[in-house]
Amino acid sequence: DGGITQSPKYLFRKEGQNVTLSCEQNLNHDAMYWYRQDPGQGLRLIYYSQIVNDFQKGDIAEGYSVSREKKESFPLTVTSAQKNPTAFYLCASSLGRILSYNSPLHFGNGTRLTVT
């Protein structure tokens, strides 16, 4: 089955530790995205990548870092600099602008990160 896999589903960390969330897709999509979801708020864009070895900051990139070394993978690191890291993190992918301008985002099932 083609899709987006996020792991782990639940993650617990102590304050001050960096943590990396995994996102893998086998849809052959060029573009990948990381969103953060908090209760009562819409999804907010952290980082996105339109192509391998390139990525851009979204609206709330502070305290996060990403890499895009492979087309299939877009890991997100939540650093100790992120002030409120506890949230539900969603990874998404799309065909990308080059292949299809009106291409919807396809989401994984998320990772719930709790930092205490």
Place this chain on the structure above:
Amino acid sequence: GESVGLHLPTLSVQEGDNSIINCAYSNSASDYFIWYKQESGKGPQFIIDIRSNMDKRQGQRVTVLLNKTVKHLSLQIAATQPGDSAVYFCAERSTDTGNQFYFGTGTSLTVIP
């Protein structure tokens, strides 16, 4: 109805009735819209999309209506079933914000058997 930045509204409907979920957007440069369904603990699931050059699009049991004059989007679900219970939210893509998607806060739909 739903709008970016507001608290999560709720909608309760009887099984078999039709549901209408609304979404207001503010950016006149938005040219592509998507409706998503999100069940508890899961990622959003694509339902239907519509481009700004269209007023209406139909899928299986769902219809999306777009009114660009008043910047309003709606999702109609026919013959609502218990499995339709979820949070529904709209996403808009705007050409003046780097073609990124922006999401509403969502509407929680509860279907009463």
